[in-house]
Structure formats: C-alpha cells, structure tokens
Amino acid sequence: MHAILRVTCAIIMADDKILCAQRGKNMSHPLQWEFPGGKVEIAESDEACIKREILEELNLQIEVQDSLQTTRHKYSEEKEIELIPFICSYIDGELKLKEHQEVRWLAFCELQNLNWTEADLPIVDELVKKYCNNKG
Numbered sequence: 192m193h194a195i196l197r198v199t200c201a202i203i204m205a206d207d208k209i210l211c212a213q214r215g216k217n218m219s220h221p222l223q224w225e226f227p228g229g230k231v232e233i234a235e236s237d238e239a240c241i242k243r244e245i246l247e248e249l250n251l252q253i254e255v256q257d258s259l260q261t262t263r264h265k266y267s268e269e270k271e272i273e274l275i276p277f278i279c280s281y282i283d284g285e286l287k288l289k290e291h292q293e294v295r296w297l298a299f300c301e302l303q304n305l306n307w308t309e310a311d312l313p314i315v316d317e318l319v320k321k322y323c324n325n326k327g
C-alpha cells in the first residue's frame with residue numbers, strides 16, 4: 192500500500208513564454224525538467240500550495256488564472272503522484288533559484304524539446320496541442 196502524493200505545479204506565463212525549471216543534481220529525477228511546485232501540505236488548499244511553493248522556490252509572486260486536467264503517474268510501487276497543474280501569471284518578484292539548476296522561458300511550440308519528468312508529459316502534450324499553432 193502506498194499513499195498518492197498530491198503535488199501542485201505552475202505553468203507561469205509572461206509575454207507568451209512559459210517558465211520551465213530544471214531539477215537539481217541532488218533532487219529525485221535529477222536534471223529533468225518540470226513545472227515548479229511541490230507537495231500539498233495538510234489542511235492547505237491547492238491554490239495556497241502553488242503560491243507558497245513558487246515563492247519559496249523561485250521568489251516569485253504569481254496569480255492563478257486557470258487549472259488544467261490533473262494527471263496521475265506511478266513512478267514505482269512506493270511512489271505515485273497526482274499532479275495538479277495551474278496556469279498562472281507572473282505578478283512580482285525577482286527570480287532567484289533556491290532549488291532548481293536552471294530555468295528557461297520557452298514558447299509553447301518549444302516545450303517538447305526538453306527532457307520532462309514522466310508525470311509532466313501529458314501536460315506538455317496538452318499545452319502544445321492547445322496553444323502551439325505552428326503548422327510546420
């Protein structure tokens with residue numbers, strides 16, 4: 192038996208670009224890319240969680256605009272996560288990397304060029320399908 196971890200993540204938009212974050216060398220899934228966020232704490236709402244995590248990890252204040260379909264991914268017998276994505280806009284703050292190795296601001300059509308954590312792949316595909324209008 193294992194508990195399913197509830198994890199929020201933020202698709203932070205500014206000027207039609209999305210903030211993509213590379214996990215650190217010493218984190219699980221080292222050097223893979225993710226939408227920043229983290230585990231929901233006891234008695235915390237999903238929205239409060241994503242705002243707290245983004246302030247803690249990146250020193251940014253964000254506003255939640257919308258939510259996307261939650262995805263579930265089983266990494267192993269012991270680790271299964273429910274990933275709750277929010278579309279967010281940047282409000283204020285100077286970007287500071289507290290945990291991540293690197294961030295990149297990418298257009299929707301460029302998202303599939305990164306090596307994403309497995310749980311994020313359905314979210315990336317959904318974003319590209321919806322918002323990348325490149326025909327070529």
Ligand SMILES: Nc1nc2c([nH]c(=O)n2[C@@H]2O[C@H](COP(=O)(O)OP(=O)(O)OP(=O)(O)O)[C@@H](O)[C@H]2O)c(=O)[nH]1
Binds near residue numbers: 198225310311
């Ligand atoms: N924040 C975030 N976490 C993700 C994403 N995709 C994904 O698989 N995860 C996983 O969800 C968990 C989020 O935990 P966390 O960010 O609060 O903490 P952590 O990396 O220190 O956790 P861990 O060391 O227990 O794996 C991690 O296991 C992380 O690998 C994502 O897009 N954003």
